[in-house]
Structure formats: C-alpha cells, structure tokens
Amino acid sequence: MKVYVDADACPVKDIIIEEAGKKSVHVVLVTSISHFSLKEYPDWVETIYVDTGADAADYRIMKLAKKEDIVVTQDYGLASLALAKGCYVLHHKGFTYTNDNIDQLLQSRYLSAKERRSGKHSKGPKALTEEDRQKFLELFRKYLSGKN
Numbered sequence: 001m002k003v004y005v006d007a008d009a010c011p012v013k014d015i016i017i018e019e020a021g022k023k024s025v026h027v028v029l030v031t032s033i034s035h036f037s038l039k040e041y042p043d044w045v046e047t048i049y050v051d052t053g054a055d056a057a058d059y060r061i062m063k064l065a066k067k068e069d070i071v072v073t074q075d076y077g078l079a080s081l082a083l084a085k086g087c088y089v090l091h092h093k094g095f096t097y098t099n100d101n102i103d104q105l106l107q108s109r110y111l112s113a114k115e116r117r118s119g120k121h122s123k124g125p126k127a128l129t130e131e132d133r134q135k136f137l138e139l140f141r142k143y144l145s146g147k148n
Contacts, residue, residue: 004061004087006073007031007047011128012092012136016072017045019137023144028064030057070143076105088143092128094135 003020007013007029020027021044029041033049041047048064050056058078065071067086073079079089079097089097097105 001025001069002064002066003027003070003072004065005029006057006061006071006075006078008035008057009074010072010092012072012133012140015133015137015140017041019140019144020044025144028061030060030064032057070140072140076102080106090136090139090143092136093132094137094139096139 003016003025005013005016005027008031010016013029017027021042024044027045029045029047031047031049032052034052036049037047048060050060055077058073058075058081061071061073061078062081062085065082065085065087069087071078071082071087071089072092073082073089074091074093076097079091080102082089083097083099083102091097
C-alpha cells in the first residue's frame, strides 16, 4: 500500500506523513512545479513535481496509483477516477469518497460551476477546523490499519 497525496493545497500533509511513518507506509506527494520547495521530508516520503497544467497532478497520481492504495484529494474528478481504479479515496475534511456518494458530489460540482459561469458568486469552501483535522486523522488511521 502507498498513499498518494494531491499535495498542492492539501492542509493535512503533516498528519499523513506522521501517521504513515508510524506504519512504515510510503507517501507520495504529487505537486505542481510552481510549488517547488527545498523542504526535506523523512525517508518514507517522496515528492513528485509535475507541470503546472490544471490536471497534471491528477494524471500522474492515476498513472501511479494501484488498487487498494490510498489517495487523498479534494478534487471530485480525481476521486472518481481513483475509485474506479479500486483505490481508497479520502477528503481532508474527514470523509471517504465512495461509489455511493461520488455521483452526487460530481453533480453538485457541475451545478456550482454552471452558476459561476452565469455570473453568480458563491462562497468558497469553509476553512479547515480542528474538528475536521481530527476527523481526518481518525479516518486516515483506520485506512492505514486496514480496518475500512
């Protein structure tokens, strides 16, 4: 098992790295070259830089991920692709993408984009709370332990 992180805007990278290290699970951070960093990570963490294109990180993750790997993303499109590949897909707010909820999530994304194109302004996503971080931590531990 590996953990693939859509890392450009992932606010729980620290949790992922710490918890995966406790279980000796390899973490792959996939991020745009525009977010290049000299930050050093532990041995179990690999950083892959991709072009700045809109879906470059998504394509790389899908190329690398295998069945039963964990993918962490807030991108519903990537989540849908990863589910089809048999991956476990987690959102940083502490919920699991499933075949039962992905269609509704994609539909809501489509409707929101349609409203924005028509000139309506929507609020952005709510800020990550400490409760969200705790929910993600508990969920991530569960998947790392294979108790999903």
